[in-house]
Amino acid sequence: MAGLSHRRVIIVGAGQAGLATAAALIARGMEPQRDFVVIDRSPRARRAWSARRPSMRLLSNAEHSGFPRRPLEGDPYRHPTPRDIESYLHKFEAELGLKPVWGVRALAVTPHNNGPTLRLSTTVGEVQTRNIVCATGAAARPRFPEWAADAEVEGVWMHTSAYRTPEQIPPGRVLIVGGGNAGVEVASDLANSHDVTLAVRTRRTEVHARQYPSHPHVCPWRRAKTAQEPLYGHSYDALRDKGVHMQTETTGVRGDEFTFSDGSRQTYQSVIFATGYKAGDEWLPTFPQPQRRSRTSTALPGLFVAGIPSHSHAKANTLPGAWADATRIARFIHARP
Numbered sequence: 001m002a003g004l005s006h007r008r009v010i011i012v013g014a015g016q017a018g019l020a021t022a023a024a025l026i027a028r029g030m031e032p033q034r035d036f037v038v039i040d041r042s043p044r045a046r047r048a049w050s051a052r053r054p055s056m057r058l059l060s061n062a063e064h065s066g067f068p069r070r071p072l073e074g075d076p077y078r079h080p081t082p083r084d085i086e087s088y089l090h091k092f093e094a095e096l097g098l099k100p101v102w103g104v105r106a107l108a109v110t111p112h113n114n115g116p117t118l119r120l121s122t123t124v125g126e127v128q129t130r131n132i133v134c135a136t137g138a139a140a141r142p143r144f145p146e147w148a149a150d151a152e153v154e155g156v157w158m159h160t161s162a163y164r165t166p167e168q169i170p171p172g173r174v175l176i177v178g179g180g181n182a183g184v185e186v187a188s189d190l191a192n193s194h195d196v197t198l199a200v201r202t203r204r205t206e207v208h209a210r211q212y213p214s215h216p217h218v219c220p221w222r223r224a225k226t227a228q229e230p231l232y233g234h235s236y237d238a239l240r241d242k243g244v245h246m247q248t249e250t251t252g253v254r255g256d257e258f259t260f261s262d263g264s265r266q267t268y269q270s271v272i273f274a275t276g277y278k279a280g281d282e283w284l285p286t287f288p289q290p291q292r293r294s295r296t297s298t299a300l301p302g303l304f305v306a307g308i309p310s311h312s313h314a315k316a317n318t319l320p321g322a323w324a325d326a327t328r329i330a331r332f333i334h335a336r337p
């Protein structure tokens with residue numbers, strides 16, 4: 001496959017984890033395009049950050065939202081917008097001299113003839129390489145409850161990943177399913193213009209935004225063992241004060257009538273699922289648990305994962321965390337014969 005073959009490394013994903021890996025390989029003496037390439041399924045330079053709602057502010061402040069020794073410009077205490085991170089990454093890509101191959105999706109990876117080479121299947125064909133780095137993101141695919149497809153509402157049916165502004169949601173009662181950070185932020189955004197209900201299965205611990213795990217004083221392994229992410233910088237009481245109705249867990253739906261774990265039923269014109277994401281690692285082989293190595297390596301020699309906490313550590317999906325993964329992976333690749 002022209003442009004991808006005869007490379008020592010293929011990095012899949014041109015988000016922050018992919019760029020950090022590229023930078024770490026360059027620091028080890030490898031040349032972009034000649035020794036390694038980066039591919040991404042998105043159309044040209046459309047990173048995940050460009051799809052986030054404009055009113056969103058990062059939970060981490062600017063000081064902790066950049067790569068080590070590459071601070072974001074401007075006030076270090078502000079909470080950056082998705083656009084800030086997008087332009088930061090765009091600039092970083094140019095500084096590295098990287099030319100990602102956009103619009104190519106990785107489909108599967110297998111060992112080639114059981115030898116040391118890997119075979120990567122993509123939407124433009126197959127290619128062999130010695131090393132593959134999966135940097136396809138911890139939040140690549142929206143997650144829905146099993147019953148979600150049964151909802152038939154006259155307004156909108158969407159995941160928070162598709163939410164941008166209140167104007168998208170027609171007037172009427174809106175149910176937000178899921179009381180984590182995304183659900184609470186969207187509820188707060190809609191509270192001034194809509195009649196909003198937030199359905200919460202388990203109330204999260206409320207902590208200061210400073211506790212977001214890209215902050216250096218947060219102990220990553222302690223957070224890794226926490227079953228549920230806390231609510232950063234928000235509170236359920238503050239939402240109630242803004243007029244948001246609180247509900248218990250949504251257990252199902254028939255048409256536009258939703259049922260809740262306290263036995264109550266209610267109809268809504270629109271529903272927004274704030275039910276989280278799945279990682280973009282569906283194209284990797286599934287490894288039996290005991291075979292899986294810890295932190296960034298996999299049971300398949302030459303296949304690495306950057307930026308996905310379930311393959312690494314709790315901070316892996318933050319910019320500083322992805323950098324740590326990338327440095328480690330570059331060291332392994334450099335040492336491989």
Ligand SMILES: Cc1cc2nc3c(=O)[nH]c(=O)nc-3n(C[C@H](O)[C@H](O)[C@H](O)COP(=O)(O)OP(=O)(O)OC[C@H]3O[C@@H](n4cnc5c(N)ncnc54)[C@H](O)[C@@H]3O)c2cc1C
Nearest residue numbers: 013015016017041048058059060105106136137139307318
């Ligand atoms: C709503 C939300 C808020 C967040 N807030 C913060 C915050 O405040 N602070 C913070 O530090 N982090 C935050 N994060 C976490 C994290 O920083 C972002 O998710 C970030 O985008 C992760 O970068 P990444 O490079 O790992 O993945 P992504 O940015 O998702 O990049 C992965 C890339 O891989 C590509 N790709 C996916 N699958 C394939 C495939 N099969 N083949 C080829 N290409 C593929 C995608 O097109 C994408 O460009 C937030 C995440 C979300 C979802």
